[in-house]
Amino acid sequence: MLTVYTTAPSCDGVSGSRFRRLAVDAARWTEAAGYRGLLVYTDNTLVDPWQxxxxxxxxxxxxxxxxxxxxxxxxxxxVARAVSSLGFQYGRQVDLNLVTGGFARHMYELGDTLDHDGRYLRLLEYGRIIGQLLAGRPALTHQGEFYDLKTARLTIPLPGDLTPRTYxxxxSEACIEAARLLGAARLFxxxxxxxxxxxxxxxxxxxIRLGIIARESTEQAWRVAHGRFPDDQLGEQLHDLAADAVESAWHRKLSAEAQxxxxxxxxxxxxxxxxxKTFCPYLVGSYQEVAQLFGRYLRLGISALILDVPHDEDDLHHAGRALRLAERAHLVS
Structure with missing residues (x-):
């Protein structure tokens, strides 16, 4: 069964009140479309994702x-306290996407001197501690390379049915090993x-994370796609500058392919x-064309899809038609 998330909008370039409206709209559209939830990403420049x-x-x-x-x-x-607090107050689940941080400048600003593999070792220890705390152990004593806890416990336990899914x-090889040891799925x-x-x-x-622009016909889909993402030489230059400052293996590979x-x-x-303009590839075409292409990813065994930030509610309607076609064809095959 495929789990589908969308992506929350960025606060970049908008007022606080405008961002609140955009975030609430995206959440409501996602719920109306019947998807599980929304990815709320983070870096040094963005609103706190927990808020x-x-x-x-x-x-x-x-x-x-x-x-x-x-x-x-x-x-x-x-982090464990934030998850349990939201569960306590709202009876709602929160999933976790554990990340190391991608931009070298951001790591420098925060005084982080670990190399790529070292950050995944820290992330592994980090994820294990969160999982142990949320599992409801009476107290956790942990002395590791990066963290030291002495009889720490959550006084507001999290019900088992609200345990987060972790990604x-x-x-990279370091990510593969950390995910294996945590029992977490990876996102590509x-x-x-x-x-x-x-x-x-x-x-x-x-x-996987993808944008989808699907319409009745190929021509309609590409008209929308080119209108939304016209040629942009300045954007290409900014991408190339950013690519040089990123240590993420996936970002470097995808950048090289895009260049x-x-x-x-x-x-x-x-x-x-x-x-x-975004950090993921797009699938563009008629409903049938997108369904056929996405169906090939389904046959490779993907378990989750994160759609790019929806432009409007219709985006999720159109994407949903293509996804349903793909899932039906996959079940039949």
Whole structure:
């Protein structure tokens, strides 16, 4: 069964009141579409994701925020307490996307000197502590390389049915090992489907993040796509500058591919990423075309999909039609 999330909007370039409206709208659209929840991502420049998660919970009935959690921003005890506090106050679940941080400048600003693999070792310890605290142990004593806790416990326990689903973002060997040890799924920004011919099991049991622009006809879909993401040379230059400052393995690989060619490949389109408008590839085409292409990812065993930030409520309606076609065809096959 495929789990679908959308993505919360960014606060970049908008007022606080405008951002609140955008976030609440996206949450309500997601709930109306029947999807599980929304990814709330994080970095040094964005609104605190836990505040966004609480805002969305207060304005919906059932959606589950997928909160990006970075060890430099919160102690693992504080993350566990935030999860249990939201469960206590609202009876609602929160999922976790454990991230190491991607931009070298952001790590420098926070005085983080760990290398790439070291940050995943810290993330592994971080995730284990959060999981142990949320499991309701009477007290946790932990002396590790990065954290030291002495008989720490949550006084507000989390009901078992609200235990978070946990994801790790990344594709490096260090990420693979951390996810394995935590029992977590990984999140990918997927390459074109044919690129998995030599490694068909890479995506099995994991999630991918994609934008989808689907319409009745191919021409309608591409008209929307080009209107939303026109040629942007400044955006391309900004992307290239940012790519040089990123240590993330997936970002470097996808950037290299986008710089070689961002022309569509059977509806798989990297130009929005190339123009620095988003951080994921897009699938563009008629409902049937998108369903056929997405169905190939389903056959590789993906378990979760994170859709890009919805432009409007119709975006989720159109994407949903293509996804349902793909899922029905997958079940029949």
């Amino acid at each position: 966004v998660a609480q805002l969305m919970i207060e304005h919906t009935e059932s959606i589950v925020p997928l909160v990006a959690v970075q060890p430099l921003f919160r102690h693992p005890f504080d 790790l973002s990344g594709s 920004y997927p390459r074109f489907i044919a690129d998995y011919a030599q490694a068909p099991d890479v995506l099995r049991g994991n999630g 070689r060619s961002s022309a569509p490949r059977e509806g798989y389109w990297l130009y929005p990423f190339r123009a620095y």
